[in-house]
Amino acid sequence: MLFRALTAVGLSFTLATAAPANAQQAAHPEPWSEAAVGSHVDQEMLQGVLTKSQLQTLIEQGKALFVAKFTTADGVGRPMATQAIIPTKRKRPLQQSFQRLPGTDSNACSSCHNDPIAGGAGDFVTNVFVSEGFTNADFDTSDPQFSNERNTNHLMGAGLVELLAREMTADLHAQRTDALRAARETGAPVTVQLVTKGIDFGKIIAEPDGIVDLAAIDGIDTDLVIRPFSQKGVIGSLRQFTVNALNHHHGIQATERFGKRWTGEADFDEDGVADELTPGDVSALVAWQATRKPPVEIEPANEEWRQLSKRGFAVFADIGCADCHRPSLPLNGLRFSDPGPFDAAGTLRPGESRQDAVYDLALTEWAKLLPRDENDAILVPLFGDLKRHKIADQQVSALGNELLGQRFVDRDVFMTSELWGIASTGPYGHRGDLTTLDEIIRVHGGDARQSRDRYVAIDEEDRIALIAFLKTLVIEQ
Ligand code: HEC
Numbered sequence: 001m002l003f004r005a006l007t008a009v010g011l012s013f014t015l016a017t018a019a020p021a022n023a024q025q026a027a028h029p030e031p032w033s034e035a036a037v038g039s040h041v042d043q044e045m046l047q048g049v050l051t052k053s054q055l056q057t058l059i060e061q062g063k064a065l066f067v068a069k070f071t072t073a074d075g076v077g078r079p080m081a082t083q084a085i086i087p088t089k090r091k092r093p094l095q096q097s098f099q100r101l102p103g104t105d106s107n108a109c110s111s112c113h114n115d116p117i118a119g120g121a122g123d124f125v126t127n128v129f130v131s132e133g134f135t136n137a138d139f140d141t142s143d144p145q146f147s148n149e150r151n152t153n154h155l156m157g158a159g160l161v162e163l164l165a166r167e168m169t170a171d172l173h174a175q176r177t178d179a180l181r182a183a184r185e186t187g188a189p190v191t192v193q194l195v196t197k198g199i200d201f202g203k204i205i206a207e208p209d210g211i212v213d214l215a216a217i218d219g220i221d222t223d224l225v226i227r228p229f230s231q232k233g234v235i236g237s238l239r240q241f242t243v244n245a246l247n248h249h250h251g252i253q254a255t256e257r258f259g260k261r262w263t264g265e266a267d268f269d270e271d272g273v274a275d276e277l278t279p280g281d282v283s284a285l286v287a288w289q290a291t292r293k294p295p296v297e298i299e300p301a302n303e304e305w306r307q308l309s310k311r312g313f314a315v316f317a318d319i320g321c322a323d324c325h326r327p328s329l330p331l332n333g334l335r336f337s338d339p340g341p342f343d344a345a346g347t348l349r350p351g352e353s354r355q356d357a358v359y360d361l362a363l364t365e366w367a368k369l370l371p372r373d374e375n376d377a378i379l380v381p382l383f384g385d386l387k388r389h390k391i392a393d394q395q396v397s398a399l400g401n402e403l404l405g406q407r408f409v410d411r412d413v414f415m416t417s418e419l420w421g422i423a424s425t426g427p428y429g430h431r432g433d434l435t436t437l438d439e440i441i442r443v444h445g446g447d448a449r450q451s452r453d454r455y456v457a458i459d460e461e462d463r464i465a466l467i468a469f470l471k472t473l474v475i476e477q
């Protein structure tokens with residue numbers, strides 16, 4: 001009606017040429033629609049290894065969904081569902097649809113992941129209050145008794161991170177299988193040091209009767225699955241994270257978890273919109289995230305900076321930072337299957353499509369730039385180890401600031417932050433309350449205490465050099 005009235009008074013030119021706010025709106029068959037999601041992606045179209053142009057289309061659809069400001073017309077809000085990962089009903093309907101603490105807290109993924117570009121990190125103001133959401137669904141205080149406050153980390157290179165985790169998990173599982181077989185054959189217990197890609201996850205003892213003693217594993221869950229996502233290292237895949245985040249932040253329910261199959265309802269949150277996002281939509285979001293260009297190490301043009309950063313990298317290795325923040329880990333393959341091998345019930349699972357979709361990251365422009373080792377493995381320059389460590393102790397305790405355990409991981413244990421992109425992603429620390437690199441380094445306690453003490457003890461010049469090196473690890477815009 002309004003559109004026609006304006007046209008009648010000669011404003012059609014302005015309307016027709018106004019730049020759409022984002023690609024998704026452009027794709028909407030009705031450009032005046034208040035819904036951000038124009039059309040849904042059909043998972044049936046994503047079979048086997050996608051061609052370059054199929055992948056490109058899917059990535060564009062994913063980008064549009066990542067930056068889309070979802071509205072009530074798309075199903076924003078969850079009047080009768082909590083933020084819990086497992087679909088959980090509220091006892092009473094919500095009074096306010098948006099609430100900064102337990103959510104619904106924002107309109108778009110890129111509301112938080114936006115610095116310095118979409119898919120990047122976020123300022124303190126983008127912090128999220130993480131609670132598993134069963135007992136305290138409606139907390140209205142940032143008091144740490146009710147939630148763990150976490151700062152937004154970046155998603156650049158996330159596909160490579162997930163692929164590394166998958167290869168490492170497969171490797172550890174093979175080591176467990178071999179140990180069990182050897183124990184059965186010899187009739188004696190077999191002890192195995194679990195090492196994959198040079199990272200040591202402690203040891204297991206396989207008994208001849210098939211029991212595995214897990215008391216001495218280190219920095220990993222008892223199922224020996226590496227979960228590389230979240231600062232805590234408790235989420236296994238981009239797909240799981242995406243389905244969680246859609247519900248938590250936006251009150252948008254993916255049918256693969258909240259739909260009829262598992263909950264018996266098409267509109268689980270009772271907001272009047274059924275089947276809010278399809279498996280294909282989630283795949284598009286995953287494909288976009290998995291293909292983000294990884295951060296890079298720049299060669300500074302400034303001569304003094306160049307010299308300092310060279311020296312700083314040597315200091316970084318020398319004082320033990322690189323023991324956890326490994327400059328690179330070798331990756332054998334670039335084919336990202338989606339769903340992934342460890343996706344479980346609650347996300348689409350392998351084998352549920354005619355053929356699982358595969359995104360070949362080798363088709364991206366950036367893949368060609370990654371260095372390879374002598375075995376032709378890609379060296380992923382993440383400056384991490386995908387392992388969890390204790391990061392606080394009695395004296396150096398600032399990072400032991402959380403009061404709630406998450407998934408049975410101790411409160412002062414976190415996954416080593418990948419430092420690629422660190423120069424572009426301040427503030428620092430899991431709560432994002434440290435403004436300089438010097439500050440976050442000085443609060444490393446626990447397993448990092450020795451390395452931190454050496455940082456404090458070295459010459460001022462060496463400390464400056466170390467920071468100058470970290471400042472070369474950037475997200476390119
Ligand atoms: C309100 C802010 C906010 C919004 C909106 C948001 N995120 Fe996040 N995101 C975060 C925070 C904070 C973390 C770290 C969480 C933690 O450590 O527990 C995170 C972590 C992630 C991670 C894990 C990254 C890693 O390396 O550990 C992924 C993947 C992710 N978000 C995807 C998404 C997607 C997809 C959306 C939209 C559906 C989204 N996020 C919306 C704040 C946000």
Ligand code: HEC
Nearest residue numbers: 320321324389414415416417428429430440447448451455
């Ligand atoms: C025992 C393993 C370990 C060692 C050794 C270690 N770190 Fe860390 N590092 C971590 C963990 C775990 C975190 C995440 C801390 C948190 O909870 O915020 C982290 C976080 C960081 C961060 C902040 C990342 C961000 O995005 O906020 C920086 C910077 C950093 N480390 C640099 C260093 C430097 C420099 C050294 C050497 C002096 C070092 N680390 C030694 C494990 C380690």
